Amino acid sequence: CDRAQASMPSSVHWLRRVVTTLWWRAARCQKQLRKRMLDSESDDFHLSRGERWDRLWVPGALILGVLVGIFMPAEPGLGNRISEVLGWTYFFAWSVSFYPQVVLNFRRKSVNGLSLDFQILNAFGFGCYFLFNALFFWNSGIRAAYREEHDNQDSGVRLNDVIFAGHAFCITLITLAQICIYWDYPRLNRQERLFRGLVVGSLCLVGAASVVLAIYLAGLPQCCSKWLSFLSVLAEVKVVISVVKYCPQVWLNYQRKSTVGWTIYNVLLDFTGGLLSVAQLLLDSWLTSDWSKVSGDPAKLMLGNVSVFFDVIFMIQHYCLYPQATSTSCCRETTDSSDAYHST
Numbered sequence: 001c002d003r004a005q006a007s008m009p010s011s012v013h014w015l016r017r018v019v020t021t022l023w024w025r026a027a028r029c030q031k032q033l034r035k036r037m038l039d040s041e042s043d044d045f046h047l048s049r050g051e052r053w054d055r056l057w058v059p060g061a062l063i064l065g066v067l068v069g070i071f072m073p074a075e076p077g078l079g080n081r082i083s084e085v086l087g088w089t090y091f092f093a094w095s096v097s098f099y100p101q102v103v104l105n106f107r108r109k110s111v112n113g114l115s116l117d118f119q120i121l122n123a124f125g126f127g128c129y130f131l132f133n134a135l136f137f138w139n140s141g142i143r144a145a146y147r148e149e150h151d152n153q154d155s156g157v158r159l160n161d162v163i164f165a166g167h168a169f170c171i172t173l174i175t176l177a178q179i180c181i182y183w184d185y186p187r188l189n190r191q192e193r194l195f196r197g198l199v200v201g202s203l204c205l206v207g208a209a210s211v212v213l214a215i216y217l218a219g220l221p222q223c224c225s226k227w228l229s230f231l232s233v234l235a236e237v238k239v240v241i242s243v244v245k246y247c248p249q250v251w252l253n254y255q256r257k258s259t260v261g262w263t264i265y266n267v268l269l270d271f272t273g274g275l276l277s278v279a280q281l282l283l284d285s286w287l288t289s290d291w292s293k294v295s296g297d298p299a300k301l302m303l304g305n306v307s308v309f310f311d312v313i314f315m316i317q318h319y320c321l322y323p324q325a326t327s328t329s330c331c332r333e334t335t336d337s338s339d340a341y342h343s344t
Contacts, residue, residue, distance in 0.1 A: 005203040023248055054100065057265040058272065061096040064091030075280050079287045086097050089278035093161040097269035098171035104263045113261015117199050117248035119179065124203045126243035128210075128234045130165035135231060137162045153290045196273045204268070206237060239302040246310035250317070259318045267318070271311035278304035 070086030105111050108249065135142055136157040146155050210233075217226055253259050281304070285291045 047203040054103075054263075056091075057096060057100050058268050061092045061269055062089060062272070067093035068092070070228045071178075074176045078299065082282050083287065086276050086280035086283065087158055087160045089271045090280060093276065094273035095164055095171075097166050097266050097273060098168060098175070100263040100265040101271070102175060104172065104261070105175070105182060108261070109182055110184050111182045111261065112186075113252070113256065113258070114175075114179070115262075116179055116185065116302065117196060118245055119176050120199060120203065121171060121241050121248075123169065123244035124207070125173055125238050125245060126169040127137060128238045128241070129161070130169050130235045132231050132238065133157050133162045133165045134232045135227070139227075140230070145228050153288065161172075170209055185273045189268055210234070210237075226292065239306075242302060242306045246313075248305075248315055253314075253317050253322070258322050259314070262314075262318075264315070264318045267311050267314040270307050271315070274304040274307035274311065278308075 048057050065088045066085055069088035070081075072088060074080050074084040083095055101114065105114070136146070137159065143154065147153065212228060217230055220226065249262060253262060
């Protein structure tokens with residue numbers, strides 16, 4: 001056994017040490033939090049009673065997705081049925097992931113801790129993603145042009161992709177409306193104002209250019225192949241936004257040394273949906289022996305991989321780096337709301 005460990009590369013020892021340290025710290029914080037929750041005199045005890053239903057977000061979405069995937073019609077074959085289950089499970093995981101943040105904002109009557117830049121980028125990105133999926137799924141001319149360029153193979157866009165993108169866009173707009181209603185952000189400094197102006201200005205420029213290009217293409221005869229290029233550009237815009245949009249929230253958590261105001265259930269559901277989305281795309285390509293489905297739907301592939309990467313960062317921030325700050329801030333917010341209630 002000692003001889004086997006000695007022959008193991010140093011990088012493996014280092015990786016195992018990092019994973020063991022993170023696991024030990026997360027387990028220790030979870031144990032402390034559970035102890036406070038069992039103490040009836042602790043604020044965490046009352047907070048957990050008010051939010052115990054939040055624990056059902058993740059298993060509820062997974063169960064619902066599996067049931068719908070089993071009973072929805074699908075092409076014959078076990079692989080196609082598994083693909084249907086994966087598709088609807090990731091659909092419900094990603095779709096439900098928006099609601100914990102909406103509920104948390106309503107419960108706290110506050111959006112402090114939620115990055116406005118993240119939500120703005122999110123809304124624009126899902127708008128592009130919805131147009132991409134909707135035109136690919138419902139426009140017969142674009143589907144025919146795609147088959148001509150990909151050896152008579154259909155694209156990997158499914159109905160659940162279209163519904164998810166439209167639903168995500170609408171819920172993100174609701175979250176932006178909550179930000180307007182519960183606005184309680186601290187005043188921005190000069191660098192932060194400059195960054196927000198850059199974000200909004202860039203999105204307005206890209207949006208205006210996309211509208212002008214779409215109007216131009218709509219006036220051309222036999223332009224389905226050109227629409228394919230236009231949709232590819234929309235997909236690339238969504239990919240770029242997916243890479244960039246999480247950075248403001250990661251930076252905000254780092255500045256505050258806390259994840260209060262940014263619900264972890266959103267992260268867990270997003271992580272699950274990202275894994276299942278990529279799994280379905282790879283399974284469909286393997287079943288049809290057509291790996292162009294992966295290159296033909298770069299938005300779906302990158303959306304899943306990028307979300308998984310940043311979700312891991314958020315989980316490390318929440319469970320390992322700032323757990324004490326999170327629980328302390330939660331207790332303080334609960335105490336303040338309780339005092340306000342009794343004063344009324």
